[in-house]
Amino acid sequence: MRSKTVRLGVVGLGFMGQTHATNATELGHEVVAGADIVPETREKFAQSYGATTYEDFASMYDGEDLDAVAVSTPNAFHEDAVVAALERGYDVLCEKPLANDLASAERIAAAASASDGFCMVNFHNRVSTATEVFKEYQRAGHFGDITHVDANYVRRRGIPGVGSWFTEKELSGGGAVVDIGVHAIDFALYLMDYPAVEDVFAVTRTEFGHRDDYVDPGDWYDETDDAVFDVEDSATAMIRCADDRTISLEVTWAANQPDTQAFVARGTEAGAALDLGGEELTMFQSGTQGTDHTLDVTLADGALERTGWAGSDERFLEAVAAGEAPELNTVEQGLTVQRVIDAIYRSAEAGESVALE
Structure with missing residues (x-):
């Protein structure tokens, strides 16, 4: 049973960012904000979800009261967005793969280990x-x-x-x-x-x-x-x-x-x-x-x-609401x-x- 409505921020507002936002909305959660470097993409996201948008994720993290973050940028930019969110204690859903190389993935895993939040990798085909x-x-x-x-x-x-x-x-x-x-x-x-x-x-x-x-x-x-x-x-x-x-x-x-x-x-x-x-x-x-x-x-x-992306988002958001890291799609498995x-x-x-x- 969900204990609260999750306040979600999205980093990377392309197809997958919009997918996470749509699923969160349909599951009864609140899409608070989004960050993307493309102005037209930000404008479309703001209109679709009634969310505040930012050019960079750091401004969004500093300017919003969030419970969780979904990161759906190109792989090379996962690390900066995920680590900064984990350092603030946010729970994070990171698109697959964890990063664009092993060293970057290891730094994400280390940040998750030190954080009060958790990191889940979006291997949605398991659902x-x-x-x-x-x-x-x-x-x-x-x-x-x-x-x-x-x-x-x-x-x-x-x-x-x-x-x-x-x-x-x-x-x-x-x-x-x-x-x-x-x-x-x-x-x-x-x-x-x-x-x-x-x-x-x-x-x-x-x-x-x-x-x-x-x-x-x-x-x-x-x-x-x-x-x-x-x-x-x-x-x-x-x-x-x-x-x-x-x-x-x-x-x-x-x-x-x-x-x-x-x-x-x-x-x-x-x-x-x-x-x-x-x-x-x-x-x-x-x-x-x-x-x-x-x-x-x-x-x-x-x-x-719910299966696939919807099922994966549902399990992530349920874990955020319950305050418990999910057993599915752990950061350790993503690192493997x-x-x-x-x-x-x-x-x-x-x-x-x-x-x-």
Whole structure:
């Protein structure tokens, strides 16, 4: 039960900032203020939410009485906004990934550890019907030990607009791995109950981003004359965790294969297939009743009221209102994902397996 209405400030008022603000409003909370460097964006946000807007987050923090902050800037600017909020004791929802590089992510984690507030990372794909059912069965011991996860986030064609911050390494920290791979890495680790990650072998590729004949049926790609594309558009990785548990990872912005967000978790007693953020769960079982047999069971009916971004925002705001840090999407888990991302890039550069730092 919510104990109070949360007074929320938003840093970065683009699509995701507006998404957080809309969800907060629909959940009965108050969007007090927003900060963004673009005047037109500030004006639109103020009109949409009745909020006071600022050019910089520090002025907003100093000028408003806030309970919590949602940070949805480009990755390179997460650290300054998140750390300053945590130093003021605000609870923070930080967009994924935690930062644009490992050193920055570590400084955020240190600030969270020293703060009276908490930091939650917006891995919104965990909040799905299939995932909730999977985790309940897992807690009951149904799968035994999950020893391997096959993790796929593949777009046949889905490179974000070239010239935006997504394709410029200085602002994003990387390409497909940072943008969508971060979700796949987190989700795979979550299905395994976040074991310690020991080493990574990876290959990254840039096969489509520079092509003049790039085919883009979905109109994702919007190249400009001064566009920067200095990141990868795909990656393949093998991630080895404690007790030789493994994750095979395939991530692409563009590839000559069908779109998929399929995950398969293999356990010692049963397995399961589900899509990232999806509603359908199929469990793979076996038995001896009557005769030796295999049995596939698929979830039917039933759905969470709020999933994805709305569900993630709801859980963040409930935790803020209750004054208790959520167990979901912790800053420590966000830091683990950042370490895996860092290892993927180091392995790709070295051409060999690397240990996590």
